[in-house]
């Protein structure tokens with residue numbers, strides 16, 4: 001599938017291989033129209049990416065595809081062959097948390113927790129591109145992630161505290 | 172049933188010719204919603220993301236050439252941000268970062284929604300859509316490409332290759348009304364382009380008609396009211412009149428997003444605001 005030059009054909013019920021969090025995963029018996037979100041959750045057992053709206057509006061299924069933040073519900077899984085997929089399961093060290101996850105806990109930015117994986121992905125994406133975002137830039141960066149519990153204040157606080165602790169660590 | 176992921180446009184055109192029912196896939200932000208909700212069950216798919224030439228943007232002899240796979244993310248920077256500020260503004264208003272990373276100009280054109288955010292800008296700039304099939308290429312003026320609500324001029328086996336957009340000197344504005352700044356399909360939208368060289372004004376309207384509309388009478392009046400030595404309005408009191416002329420050109424309807432009356436009011440406000448900023 002990853003070879004160059006010719007058209008790649010996948011028999012939809014025969015399976016294909018996806019590279020998720022640096023490892024190749026075999027997918028078997030998938031339907032041609034399955035979204036990446038479905039394949040991650042239902043076939044690969046990676047249920048950290050959440051399924052809510054299935055129309056790109058809630059952001060709870062956010063993953064990185066070749067480094068870009070996208071909604072995995074809007075990616076056709078069979079076309080993600082040969083691309084690097086990073087999910088919430090792939091960002092933290094073994095048995096640990098990332099600094100963003102840590103800040104979310106410390107600031108109380110998690111209530112029901114459903115939106116949290118998507119928000120963590122979006123905040124990492126923001127801070128990788130922009131280590132010192134303005135309040136407006138942070139709002140824009142998480143505008144595709146809905147949280148119905150927190151009112152966002154503690155989420156913004158978690159972004160600010162991550163920025164501050166990275167700055168302190170660098171100086 | 173199969174999924175093709177060609178590396179070249181030539182291969183994609185062959186797939187489309189061999190299987191006229193094949194479902195072309197760009198960023199998936201329109202198509203996958205329909206698949207997820209069961210409105211469409213594609214038997215075969217041809218994904219375009221590996222075709223390098225469709226991702227390119229370049230400046231070419233007074234034009235900006237935008238590959239069909241150019242994303243909204245791409246529009247916010249580089250050649251497009253420098254040469255087509257109206258398109259960069261429109262791209263910035265689309266969806267969310269996740270949607271802007273995936274959604275493409277080719278998908279926006281093919282979907283041909285009256286609310287497609289790139290469409291008023293491309294229309295105000297008299298852009299040309301370049302389409303291709305195994306039989307060859309044709310250049311379609313955007314006003315002929317958008318034939319109706321969610322209807323485009325693509326024939327069987329045809330793909331959008333690129334959009335050719337004139338590179339003009341002068342201000343460009345894109346304005347959009349919705350319930351939030353992010354993640355909104357336009358209640359109404361407007362693109363205004365002032366062409367300082369040819370001394371013309373172009374104004375195109377989104378979500379106030381079956382497809383994107385031009386406000387020709389308002390455009391002509393504005394061109395007469397601008398002092399072309401300075402690029403400013405001779406009399407700033409013309410701006411509200413421009414708003415009234417644009418509102419009169421709208422053909423809005425009531426739907427689940429808004430009412431015809433509000434749309435007509437709001438499009439006039441946007442027109443007046445865009446002209447004040449531009450001239």
Ligand SMILES: Cc1cc2nc3c(=O)[nH]c(=O)nc-3n(C[C@H](O)[C@H](O)[C@H](O)COP(=O)(O)OP(=O)(O)OC[C@H]3O[C@@H](n4cnc5c(N)ncnc54)[C@H](O)[C@@H]3O)c2cc1C
Pocket residue numbers: 055056057194195196197198199200201202203204219239240264265266267270273274275276277278279280281282286287288289325329330331332354355356357
């Ligand atoms: C949450 C959300 C928010 C959104 N917000 C906005 C918004 O603010 N403004 C807006 O305008 N739109 C918005 N959209 C709609 C959508 O993102 C855009 O219309 C986008 O440009 C579609 O492009 P795509 O590459 O994702 O198309 P796809 O979904 O891949 O394809 C859409 C259609 O176009 C066809 N197609 C795509 N490329 C080609 C080609 N090169 N040649 C021939 N046919 C082609 C496909 O076959 C398909 O029928 C939103 C969508 C979502 C899910």
